[in-house]
Amino acid sequence: MAVTGLVLIAFLLMHMIGNLKMFIPVYVNEVGETVNEFNHYAEFLKQDLLYPILPKGVFIWIFRLVILACLVLHIYSAVTLWLRANRATASKYTVKKTIKQSFSSKWMRWGGILLALLLTWHLIQFTIVPTLAGDHDPRSLVIAAFQQPLFVAIYVAMMLVVYLHLAHGFGSAFMTLGANTSPKAERVLRVIAHWVAALILVGFVAMPFSVLAGVIN
Amino acid sequence: MSDNTLNLTLRVWRQPNRNAPGKIEEYKISGISTDSSFLEMLDELNEQLTVEGKEPVAFDHDCREGICGMCGIVINGVPHGRGNSLDTPTTTCQLHMRKFKNGDVITIEPWRAAPFPVIKDLAVDRSAFDKIIQAGGYVSVPTGAAPEAHANAVSKLKADRAFDAATCIGCGACVAACPNSSGMLFTAAKITHLGLLPQGQPERALRVKRMIGKHDELGFGGCQNLGECAAVCPKSIPLDTISQLNRDLIASLFKGDGKH
Numbered sequence: 001m002a003v004t005g006l007v008l009i010a011f012l013l014m015h016m017i018g019n020l021k022m023f024i025p026v027y028v029n030e031v032g033e034t035v036n037e038f039n040h041y042a043e044f045l046k047q048d049l050l051y052p053i054l055p056k057g058v059f060i061w062i063f064r065l066v067i068l069a070c071l072v073l074h075i076y077s078a079v080t081l082w083l084r085a086n087r088a089t090a091s092k093y094t095v096k097k098t099i100k101q102s103f104s105s106k107w108m109r110w111g112g113i114l115l116a117l118l119l120t121w122h123l124i125q126f127t128i129v130p131t132l133a134g135d136h137d138p139r140s141l142v143i144a145a146f147q148q149p150l151f152v153a154i155y156v157a158m159m160l161v162v163y164l165h166l167a168h169g170f171g172s173a174f175m176t177l178g179a180n181t182s183p184k185a186e187r188v189l190r191v192i193a194h195w196v197a198a199l200i201l202v203g204f205v206a207m208p209f210s211v212l213a214g215v216i217n
Numbered sequence: 218m219s220d221n222t223l224n225l226t227l228r229v230w231r232q233p234n235r236n237a238p239g240k241i242e243e244y245k246i247s248g249i250s251t252d253s254s255f256l257e258m259l260d261e262l263n264e265q266l267t268v269e270g271k272e273p274v275a276f277d278h279d280c281r282e283g284i285c286g287m288c289g290i291v292i293n294g295v296p297h298g299r300g301n302s303l304d305t306p307t308t309t310c311q312l313h314m315r316k317f318k319n320g321d322v323i324t325i326e327p328w329r330a331a332p333f334p335v336i337k338d339l340a341v342d343r344s345a346f347d348k349i350i351q352a353g354g355y356v357s358v359p360t361g362a363a364p365e366a367h368a369n370a371v372s373k374l375k376a377d378r379a380f381d382a383a384t385c386i387g388c389g390a391c392v393a394a395c396p397n398s399s400g401m402l403f404t405a406a407k408i409t410h411l412g413l414l415p416q417g418q419p420e421r422a423l424r425v426k427r428m429i430g431k432h433d434e435l436g437f438g439g440c441q442n443l444g445e446c447a448a449v450c451p452k453s454i455p456l457d458t459i460s461q462l463n464r465d466l467i468a469s470l471f472k473g474d475g476k477h
Contacts, residue, residue, distance in 0.1 A: 081397070101443040176440070
């Protein structure tokens with residue numbers, strides 16, 4: 001749960017930096033070539049990463065398999081824990097208060113399901129359909145998508161769920177791995193988790209809003 | 218003194234035995250002194266019920282000094298009735314009626330967790346905790362002459378942490394408070410207590426595997442690091458003991474004597 005979660009967060013950070021390249025406008029360099037940083041980066045990921053150690057276009061599949069394996073293991077662990085918790089709490093209190101538990105931690109499981117659904121939609125929209133259609137201009141694809149307020153709204157909603165998931169998950173992962181060494185360490189971990197979640201939220205929603213506002217075109 | 222009395226409505230979980238279904242029953246009680254303890258209030262309720270020819274409410278209690286770990290009731294949704302949002306958490310017996318107001322409706326329930334079946338009314342069977350201790354919560358001490366005291370120096374920091382963890386009285390409030398019914402705080406308290414002291418070292422790697430294995434086998438839930446357990450612990454066992462357990466568990470994976 002913790003290890004796969006942290007790998008996925010590391011992936012999100014990388015994905016976020018990639019998305020932020022949308023802010024670099026298409027320009028003509030000094031030798032007269034048109035430079036499209038975002039498309040160049042996408043092409044690099046899909047074809048050139050680790051080339052020539054591996055043949056062109058191979059590493060992306062290893063990368064995708066690792067991320068997919070992490071997702072599957074993460075979901076498997078979550079389902080196992082959920083089922084165990086359901087068995088253990090079969091008899092319910094008529095009155096039950098929570099004292100310490102954060103709002104975000106209450107959303108880990110249903111939020112996770114929501115994320116799985118939204119992620120499927122996200123992959124269909126930006127990876128599966130364009131790949132099948134042989135689309136090689138991801139920049140135009142992204143701009144076309146985020147010029148529609150509805151897509152921006154769904155995307156922002158998805159990132160808010162990610163924020164909630166990470167605001168508990170990031171700190172909790174480190175606690176599970178043994179980093180909670182004192183009450184002070186616990187406070188620090190919980191604060192860092194909120195900051196990491198906020199960084200990812202801002203880093204991801206900045207671009208769609210800018211497209212919608214016409215700043216990126 | 219006598220002016221400070223309370224009239225209360227009690228909503229109490231009544232369950233005749235382990236297998237019968239239970240339900241909440243409502244009782245009115247009056248003239249409760251604010252100086253009495255919560256358990257004394259229940260004693261008065263039971264006298265009233267006995268006079269009325271009804272079955273008294275069964276609840277666990279023993280020392281009534283907050284040190285034995287026997288009492289344990291969920292009061293208004295909080296194990297032991299207090300939690301650290303208001304005060305330092307205490308055991309149920311150390312909760313006093315001055316914490317309540319005249320006319321309050323108080324819901325009184327047993328610990329609820331699959332590994333803690335209700336025996337009757339508010340009394341639950343917590344022998345699952347004994348089984349976790351039996352699985353590894355001990356040190357094997359060879360017989361013979363006492364070793365020379367200075368041979369086993371213990372740092373003040375570790376001695377303090379071990380002692381703090383050792384104050385766990387095994388009341389089970391951590392399990393009762395946990396939305397997953399996890400017994401990790403209890404298990405972690407013993408792991409931390411024994412794992413930080415020299416006597417606990419030979420069995421350290423095996424202990425954590427055996428105890429957490431038994432914990433899971435008994436049907437306790439997993440830990441989500443929510444912190445509900447530590448927030449109601451009458452002995453203030455900190456949440457970081459669970460990270461200590463996890464560190465020991467990870468370390469045991471790399472140790473030959475941690476094979477189970």
